[in-house]
Amino acid sequence: MAAEAVKRTPSATDEKSYFVKGDVESSTQEAETDENVVLQNEREIATHVISVDDDPSLNPWTLRAFFIGLGLSAFGGSLAQIYYFKPQTILVSSMFLAILSYIIGFAMETFIPRRGLFRYLNPGPFNKKENAFIIIMSSAAANSALATEVLAVQRLYYNITPNAGSSIFLLFSSQLLGYGIGGMMRGILLYPSKMLYPGVLPLLSMFDALYRDGFEARRKLKVFYVVFAAIFIWEIFPEWIFPLLTGFSIFCLAAPNNAAVSRVFGGSNGNEGLGLLSLCFDWQYISGGVNPMTIPLKAQLSSFIGCILCMVVFVAVFYTNIWDSQNFPFLAQLLFYENGTVYDQTLIMNSNYEVDPALVAEQGLPYYAGTWIINLLSTNLGLAATFTHLLLWNKDDLRAAWSWMNMDTLRSWRANFDWKFWKHSGKREVPINIEEPRPTLPRDAEAGTFVTFVLSFIVGLVVIYKTNSTLPWWGFVIAVLLASVSILFFGALYAITGIALSIQTLVQMIAGYLHNGRPMANMFFVLYSYNTVSQALLLLGDLKIAQYAKLPPRAAFTAQIIGTLLGAVLNYVLMNSIIDSQREILLSVQGTNIWSGQQPQSYNSQAIAWGGLAHELFSTGQRYQWVPLSYLIGLVAPLPFWIIHRYWPKLRMDYSYTPIICVYIGVLCVGINSSILSYYAIAFLSQWWLRTRYPRWFMKYNYWVGAALDGGTQVMVFILSFAVQGAAGTAHLFPAWWGANQGGNYDRCLYI
Structure with missing residues (x-):
């Protein structure tokens, strides 16, 4: 049993901390840690493995921190843009960036002299707050800015190349808008103790291990080095020499000329099939979106149920020929003519990039692949279910969301506002002797976000006017307002479960009816609404890292701004380079195992369908009417689970995250799907078997091994992308052999 938790006594350290009384990280600490305790949920992970101690003397504002932070930001920003053009959406690992920053910082501390000018690069021991500062900067950069998606679509499908100046300002404004809104909501979505952000807990656990116990940290680093080196070398095989390892399917090998087998069991190449029972040995795709070793078991269970339903629904829709699905590829993101050829969108638009009804009548209405329609339906179900789910299960957490809407709060904010935010210390004032304290923001951070x-x-x-976006000013304002409301609900879900849901289809639908006939306006509306939400969640996750690591808000805010701006510029440069060298592949339906235009393809087709033809395709009585009507079903979807749990709690319906189940019903609509079985096998091994049978090992090494696997993989992918995969020029594929079928699908399923 775990030792009894004891209350902390107020001290000078507490006064300098910026945590609210009642937060998990400031309310309890284990007097002694029983390493055999089984951690049941995210809160127990936080209270057992994250330190609440703070050393206010540690300084994050060092030249060394800026030097390492800028270097890793350049690496992360470049890698993120490479991943944007991969057949499966992949994220850069923050755990890996954190450990790499520690290794570089420790090396600088060890080998750089502390005298003369060198003392600025080595002011003393590399400390925890420097490390937190670096990881926040580099993780802010290590995201592909959605504005590059707009720019990529313009280049690929409209033959428009906006000038560099307007492109950069588009990137900056769209990336930072969410920071401003998210920062002003941190009192609601960051400081309450239930907003744990489980995705950052492994990172903070690692921080504590590195800086709390030198011997233990060195032992864990040895494990990290071994795993990192092993996966680094291993990834050469599935990524280049032996790509069959991306998806090993006994069914494909047994029936290499069967189309049905390819659709159901294939999955080693982009948009090939569902990957049922395939084995994937490529960690890039196993851990591409979410590391299976970090997400809590309850959320994993919900996504697993959704995946099983996805396979059943996809096969049923295709083989019963709903929406004429058999006329089109099984998995695709493009628009098609009824005969299955790719739809030429330029033939239905006038010189102002607006859809002309007369031209549409000549060309006919476009079609989607049936599986893509299921993806749209399931996404809408999940979005609507999120609102109901949170109101049923987390209404107390959200009640405070609107408490600020009173005149007293507004008058107080106006009286205390000071735009000279650089003159303040960065400490957040903590209310004392109040039973239910309301979090108050540090004045500089409050003003800075505003x-x-x-x-x-x-x-x-x-x-939006300088780039001829066709989006009017009032549409821009609605996009920002919509984003603000969405941040509240989806930010809470992300903070509680660690899984973020996309509102892209929702805002595309709204924009389609607001600006009918304007695909370009639809893209920009989505950019300033959906991307604003994504950026707000990124900011809040990073601020949670700062909160746990005791990094002052001003330092966290500065790191985020620098990383975001640098990353945006690098995104822009790499985007242009990859489009120049891989244009034909990016325009193809399936792409390759290495490069794919699936993301700009889907973004463009959604803009055409919703922005140009919303009434003709999605209104009541039209071909895809159930796409918007699915919102109504999603609103009631969580009710049965909640009712069953209320009357029969032993059935544990509280383990079901309805929004996640709904969204995952369409999750296999794109990309490389051969990793599904391997992903859930590893998730079960980590989050159930190791956590319950070997809790000591789980607490010490689980997240370290996960970070090492991500890190070694991503460094090798970065190297191979430029060395042999054509990120900046000609690709040099490995010579064809049985394990590298360069003329078809790597798992040897039929290429359809």
Whole structure:
């Protein structure tokens, strides 16, 4: 049994901390840790493996921190843009960036002299707050900015190449707008103790291990080095020499000329099939979106149920020929003519990039692949279910969301506002002797987020007119308002479960009816609404890292701004380079095992369908009417689970995250799907078997091994992308042999 938790006594350290009384990280600490305790949920992970101690003397503002942070930001920003053009959506691992920053920082501390000018690069021991500062900067950069998606679509499908100046300002404004809104909501979505952000807990656990116990940290680093080196070498095989390992399917090998087998059991190449019972040995795709060793078991269970339903529904829709599905590829993101050829969108638009009804009548209405329609339906189900799910299961957590809407709060905020945010210390004032304290923001962070919002809003307004986006000013305002409301609900779900849901289809639908006939306006509306939500969640996750690591808000905010701006510029440069060298592949339906245009393809087809033809395709009585009507079903989807749990709690319906189940019903609509079985096998091994049977090992090494696997893989992918896979020029594929079928699908399923 775990030792009894004891209350902390207020001290000078507490006064300098910026945590709220009642937060998990400031309320309890284990007097002694029983390493055999089984951690049941995210809260127990936080209270057992994250330290609450703070050393206010540690300084994050060092030249060394900026030097390492800028270097890793350049690496992460470049890698993120490479991943954007992969056949499966892949994220850069923050755990890996954190450990790499520690290794570099420790090396600089050890080998650089502390005298003369060198003392600026080595001011002393590399400390925890420097490391937190670096990881926040580099993780902010290590995201592909959605504005590059707009720019990529313009280049690929409209033959428009916006000038560099307007492109950069588009990137900056769209990336920082969410920071401003998210920062102003941190009192709701960051500081309450239930907002745990489980995705950052492994990172903080690692931080504590590195800086709390030198001997133990060195032992864990040895494990990290061994796993990192092993996976680094291993990834050469599935990524280049032996790509059959991306998806090993006994069914494909037994029936290499069967189309049905390819659709159901194939999955080693983009848009090939569902990957049922395939084995994947490529960690890049196993851990591409979410590391299976970090997400809590309850959320994993919900996504697994959704995946099983996805396979059943996809096969049923295709083989019963709903929406004429058999006329089109099984998995695809493009628009098609009824005969199955790719739809030429330029033939239905006039010179102002607006859809002309007369031209549409000549060409006919476009079609989607049936599986893509299921993806749209399931996404809408999940979005609507999120609202009901949170109101049923987490209404107390959300009640405070609207408490600020009163005159007293507004008057207090106006009285205390000071735009000279750089003159303040960065400490958040903590209320004392109050039973239910309301979090108060540090004055500089409060003003900084407000200024960021205002500047981003103004620049965004200018950019939509300078780039001929066809989005009017009032559409831009609605997009921002919609994003603000969405951040509240989906931010709470992300903070509680660790899984973020996309609102892209929702805002595309709204934009389609607001700006009918304007595909370009639809893209920009989505950029300033959906992307704003994504950026707000990124900011809040990073601020949670800062909160746990005791990094002052001003330092966290500065790191995020620098990383975001640098990353955006690198995204832009790499995007242009990859489009120049891989244009034909990016325009093809399936792409390759290495490169794919699936993301700009889906973004463009959604803009055409919703932005140009919303009434003709999605309104009541039209071909895809159930796509918007699915919102109504999603609103009631969580009710049966909640009712069953209320009357029969032993059935544990509280383990079911309805929004996640709904969204995952369409999750296999794109990309490389051969990793599904391997993903859930590893998730079960980590989050159930190791956590319950070997809790000591789980607490010490689980997250370290996960980070090492991500890190070694991503460094090798970065190297191979430029060395042999054509990220900046000609690709050099491995010579064809049985394990590298360069003329078809790597798992040897039929290429359809």
